């Protein structure tokens with residue numbers, strides 16, 4: 001897709017039922033291929049704004065357009081086509097517990113009616129890539145938090161969405177995993193995916209230096225890019241050394257208790273391999 | 276269509292839908308009995324409609340005087356012969372009458388022992404246009420001992436009765452279908468509530484309503500088919516048992532409970548029909564409910 005707006009909000013307001021407006025006069029647009037952090041205190045409305053973006057909610061007022069379509073006038077049968085272009089990493093994963101990791105990741109392809117042979121190939125490749133080759137048949141409750149997170153990210157990206165939304169994706173993982181996730185998102189962004197990451201992890205935000213959407217009690221206060229690339233590098237380096245440390249610790253642990261494997265050590269191969 | 280269909284929702288583990296096949300089995304059991312009844316009654320009614328229709332019997336009571344009996348018979352035969360619309364007539368032989376009466380009188384009874392009435396079997400060319408009233412009046416005028424037994428009146432009543440029972444059976448079938456639909460709607464709604472979270476995730480991933488409805492429809496079809504087959508397996512032997520008992524009474528008036536190929540096809544179609552009903556009900560229930568969501 002050439003440059004253009006993936007999503008546009010104009011004076012959007014949102015209230016739950018008869019409650020107060022949790023979003024007020026929100027106006028912004030996401031350019032194709034952009035990467036934004038969405039920040040704000042807990043309760044500021046980050047999740048609510050993302051829900052509007054992934055069409056889980058309709059705004060109480062204002063205009064939202066996605067991929068050039070005004071969602072207020074888009075007939076209901078055409079919404080799934082829009083949703084298929086959006087990948088979502090939910091804060092609480094929202095994996096289907098009765099399905100294996102494989103079937104969870106396969107869902108977006110299956111609901112889109114992709115041939116089962118292709119589903120098999122793509123899902124297997126992606127799960128290998130995120131280091132879950134040996135856990136394809138496992139159901140989410142038997143996986144660790146980090147493994148579930150990777151399943152949910154794999155599900156979000158399997159259908160190559162144009163827009164990827166992540167709600168506090170680093171909330172439940174250690175720094176090493178947070179860094180790997182950011183690597184993945186940056187790589188997807190490099191390949192053209194528009195990305196919005198909601199987070200309260202300011203170290204992450206400041207470190208990477210992408211433009212920021214700041215929510216303050218329901219109002220979009222700032223739209224700014226820190227542009228601080230040196231800070232970004234610093235952050236990355238500090239995380240990388242943390243990662244190396246963690247890896248060394250893990251190796252030592254494993255030598256003590258042989259046979260235990262949880263997190264994968266191998267660096268992921270380029271995501272281009274499967275995309 | 277009946278092959279293994281992958282399901283994204285754990286509908287097969289739903290406790291609330293476990294009773295559904297048994298409920299459907301019970302419905303189908305009743306439906307088998309009702310349909311069996313309808314088929315049998317229908318066959319019986321049309322057999323009676325054709326078989327005894329178009330005939331009547333003239334009966335001449337015996338008097339003390341054999342000569343008068345002889346004259347009466349001749350006179351009646353004259354009237355019958357002169358009557359328009361009579362196709363054939365036959366005086367029933369005494370031997371045959373004795374044979375018919377043997378169960379009551381015993382094998383040793385002789386024709387002369389009893390004042391037997393004379394019976395004349397009359398076949399009509401066209402029952403509808405036959406002048407019954409005129410014929411009866413003419414006979415009574417000439418031979419007061421003669422009476423006309425018109426089977427049509429009580430036969431018609433019997434046929435009407437059968438048709439009424441048939442209507443009741445059909446009404447029962449309709450109620451059974453409605454009850455099945457209601458049960459499937461209830462089960463499906465419960466399923467939608469139980470799997471609300473998973474359904475929302477499917478929606479957000481881009482699933483069409485029809486995709487989700489298909490999962491419920493597939494499950495309902497399997498449950499309906501299972502219930503239908505169980506119901507058929509229970510219902511047919513019950514029907515056979517009734518037929519066997521009826522046969523052992525050896526009463527010709529009782530309906531015949533042997534089925535032809537068409538009837539067997541109808542019975543075999545019951546589980547398929549129920550499965551189809553359950554499937555379409557579940558599908559439309561889901562589509563209607565999801566249509567109200569975002």
Ligand SMILES: Nc1ncnc2c1ncn2[C@@H]1O[C@H](COP(=O)(O)OP(=O)(O)O)[C@@H](O)[C@H]1O
Pocket residue numbers: 016019022040041042043044045046047048049
């Ligand atoms: N489903 C809901 N019903 C009612 N109020 C809600 C609901 N979800 C969120 N809210 C309210 O909306 C506000 C914003 O919440 P949220 O979008 O979750 O903020 P954040 O993700 O930034 O923590 C909060 O005051 C919260 O209580």
Ligand SMILES: [Mg+2]
Pocket residue numbers: 046047048091167
């Ligand atoms: Mg939130």
